[in-house]
Amino acid sequence: MKIRAIMVNTFREAIRDKVLYSLLFFALLMIGGSILLGRLTIGENIKIIKDMGLASISIFGLLIAIFVGIGLVYKEIDKKTIYTVIAKPVHRYQFLLGKYLGLILTLLVEVSIMSAGLLLLVLFYEGYIELSILKAILLIFFELMTITAVAILFSSFSTPILSGLFTLAVYIVGHLSRDLLAFGVESESAMIKYSTAFIYYSLPNLDNFNIKGKIVHQVLVSWEYLSFAMLYGVLYISIILLLSMVIFQRRDFK
Amino acid sequence: MIAVKTQGLSKEFRTGFTMKKVSALHNLNLEVEEGEIFGYIGPNGAGKTTTLKILTGLIYPTSGNAWILGRDIRDVAIKKDIGFLPEGPYFYDYLTAKEFLYFYGQLFGMRKREIEEKMDELLNLVGLRHVKDIQLRRFSKGMLQRIGIAQALINDPKLLLLDEPMSGLDPIGRAKIKEIILQLKEDGKTILFSSHILSDVEMLCDRVGILTNGKLTDVGSLDSLLIPEVKSIEIVTSHMEENTIEEIKTITEKITLRDEKMLIMVDSEENKERVLRIINRNNGRLISLTPGRKTLEEYLVEKLNRGVAL
Incomplete structure (x- = not known):
C-alpha cells in the first residue's frame, strides 16, 4: 500500500517531466527514420527496420533509465522532499522499492509506446508480426530493469552526475564483460585472471539480454534461454536492490 | 505523559575531505510536556534542525536515546503520532494540493474516504480550499508553508514538530501560521517548534529551550527565564x-x-x-x-x- 503510493507518485513525477517526452519523441523519430535507411538497401528493408527499431528502444530506454532514474533518489534528498516521507511511518526500504517500481512502471509505458511504433511499422511492411520480436523486446525490458536497479544503487549514495557516469560505465562494461572474462582466462597473470573474473561476476552480464541480432536474422531463441536470462535478471536486480537498501538504511539525510 | 524526551543525545558529523568530526549536538537532555507549545530557539547552526531530524528518523544519533510519547524513536510505528514540517517549503511541486495531501494520507495507510474527509478539513484550516486543484509549483512561499502544515496534520498527530515554521514569511503569513498553531494547542496537541524569530516564540510558547553550539543552555517558561534578569x-x-x-x-x-x-x-x-x-x-x-x-x-x-x- 505504502510502496504503491510511492510508486504511483514517482510515476506521476516522471510523466510530468518534459525530458521524458523529448526522449520519447526522438525514439519514435528514429524508429520511423529506419524506413529511410531501409530504402538504401535491397531486399533487406524489414531487417533494417527491426534492427534499428530494437536498437532505438534499447538506447532510448537506457537514456530514460539514466536521465529520469538517476535524479530519482537524489532529487528527493536534494529538494528535501524525502524529509516529509521518511518522517511518516514508512520504512526506508519501502521508499526505495516504491521509487524503483515507479520508474519501472514509467519504463514499461515508454517501452510499450516505442514497441507499438515499431510493431506497426513491421506490420505495415511485412504484413504480420512474429512472436520473436516480442522476445527481443522482453529481454530489452529486463536489461532496462537491471540498469535501473544499478542506477538506484548509485544514486542512493552518490551525486547525479557521478551516478550517471557510473551507470553508463556499468552499461558499457556489462556488454563487454564476457570478452573480459575470455581475456582473463587467456592471460597468464593471476592478477588479471582474478580481476577480470571479479568484474565479470560483480557487474551484470548484459549480453545475456541481447538477442536483437539473432531475432533480426531469424535465428531461433529458445524459451529455455529466455527463462534463463529473465531469471538471471531477477536475481541480479534483487541483489542490487538489497544492497541499495542496506546503504540507504544507514545513511543520514543531512 | 512526556511528549518528547531525550537523554544524552549527541550527534557528530564527519565533514570535508579529512572527515573531520564536527559536533552538531552535545548531550541533549530535553523534555517536552504533553499539551504544551515548546519553543526551541537558538542561532543558525545551533543544532535545532539536527534535533528534529533525529526525532523523525532522518539522521541517527551518534549516542544517546530519545522517546516520543513514551516509545523509542527507533520504532517506525511512533511516526503514526507525529506530524513534521521540515524547514523551508520544498515539496513535490508537480502535484496539486489535493494530490499532495492524498499521497501523504496513503503513507499512513489511511482509506480513501478517510483521507478525503480529513483533506477538506485541513484545506479549510490552512485556508487553501480555493486552490486545491493547482500544482504546488504555482504556490507562494506562504501557501507552501501552509500546505506543509496541512501535510503534517493529515494523520491527526498528537505531536507536531515544526522546523522554522515562520521563517521567510511576510507578516500576514506569520500571523496565519501563529493562529493555526494556537488552534492546534486548543485541540490538545503538543507542539515543538524551532525558530529564530524570537517575537513569535515569545507570543506563542509555554516554555522555551535555548540551544547554543549544540548545547541546551536554558529551559523554562519565558517568565522564569526573563523576569529575574530584568x-x-x-x-x-x-x-x-x-x-x-x-x-x-x-x-x-x-x-x-x-x-x-x-x-x-x-x-x-x-x-x-x-x-x-x-x-x-x-x-x-x-x-x-x-x-x-x-x-x-x-x-x-x-x-x-x-x-x-x-
Whole structure:
C-alpha cells in the first residue's frame, strides 16, 4: 500500500517531466527514420527496420533509465522532499522499492509506446508480426530493469552526475564483460585472471539480454534461454536492490 | 505523559575531505510536556534542525536515546503520532494540493474516504480550499508553508514538530501560521517548534529551550527565564508640569517626552515608588506602569555574548 503510493507518485513525477517526452519523441523519430535507411538497401528493408527499431528502444530506454532514474533518489534528498516521507511511518526500504517500481512502471509505458511504433511499422511492411520480436523486446525490458536497479544503487549514495557516469560505465562494461572474462582466462597473470573474473561476476552480464541480432536474422531463441536470462535478471536486480537498501538504511539525510 | 524526551543525545558529523568530526549536538537532555507549545530557539547552526531530524528518523544519533510519547524513536510505528514540517517549503511541486495531501494520507495507510474527509478539513484550516486543484509549483512561499502544515496534520498527530515554521514569511503569513498553531494547542496537541524569530516564540510558547553550539543552555517558561534578569520599569504619565522633570531627573536620566506624554524608565522598585510620589504630588496622571521584562532577543544576545566569552 505504502510502496504503491510511492510508486504511483514517482510515476506521476516522471510523466510530468518534459525530458521524458523529448526522449520519447526522438525514439519514435528514429524508429520511423529506419524506413529511410531501409530504402538504401535491397531486399533487406524489414531487417533494417527491426534492427534499428530494437536498437532505438534499447538506447532510448537506457537514456530514460539514466536521465529520469538517476535524479530519482537524489532529487528527493536534494529538494528535501524525502524529509516529509521518511518522517511518516514508512520504512526506508519501502521508499526505495516504491521509487524503483515507479520508474519501472514509467519504463514499461515508454517501452510499450516505442514497441507499438515499431510493431506497426513491421506490420505495415511485412504484413504480420512474429512472436520473436516480442522476445527481443522482453529481454530489452529486463536489461532496462537491471540498469535501473544499478542506477538506484548509485544514486542512493552518490551525486547525479557521478551516478550517471557510473551507470553508463556499468552499461558499457556489462556488454563487454564476457570478452573480459575470455581475456582473463587467456592471460597468464593471476592478477588479471582474478580481476577480470571479479568484474565479470560483480557487474551484470548484459549480453545475456541481447538477442536483437539473432531475432533480426531469424535465428531461433529458445524459451529455455529466455527463462534463463529473465531469471538471471531477477536475481541480479534483487541483489542490487538489497544492497541499495542496506546503504540507504544507514545513511543520514543531512 | 512526556511528549518528547531525550537523554544524552549527541550527534557528530564527519565533514570535508579529512572527515573531520564536527559536533552538531552535545548531550541533549530535553523534555517536552504533553499539551504544551515548546519553543526551541537558538542561532543558525545551533543544532535545532539536527534535533528534529533525529526525532523523525532522518539522521541517527551518534549516542544517546530519545522517546516520543513514551516509545523509542527507533520504532517506525511512533511516526503514526507525529506530524513534521521540515524547514523551508520544498515539496513535490508537480502535484496539486489535493494530490499532495492524498499521497501523504496513503503513507499512513489511511482509506480513501478517510483521507478525503480529513483533506477538506485541513484545506479549510490552512485556508487553501480555493486552490486545491493547482500544482504546488504555482504556490507562494506562504501557501507552501501552509500546505506543509496541512501535510503534517493529515494523520491527526498528537505531536507536531515544526522546523522554522515562520521563517521567510511576510507578516500576514506569520500571523496565519501563529493562529493555526494556537488552534492546534486548543485541540490538545503538543507542539515543538524551532525558530529564530524570537517575537513569535515569545507570543506563542509555554516554555522555551535555548540551544547554543549544540548545547541546551536554558529551559523554562519565558517568565522564569526573563523576569529575574530584568529590573527596568516603564512609567507613562501625562499632564506633568515642566518643573517636575527636573525633579525626576535626579532619580533617572531616562525620560522621553512626546506630545502630552512622558515616558520614564527606572531601574528599581524603590525608584519607581519615588517617581510615583512625585507624579502624585504634582497632580500628574498615571497612564501605565509596566514592569519591563527583557525581551527574549536581549536575553539571547546576552547569553550568546557570554557564550563567546567562555
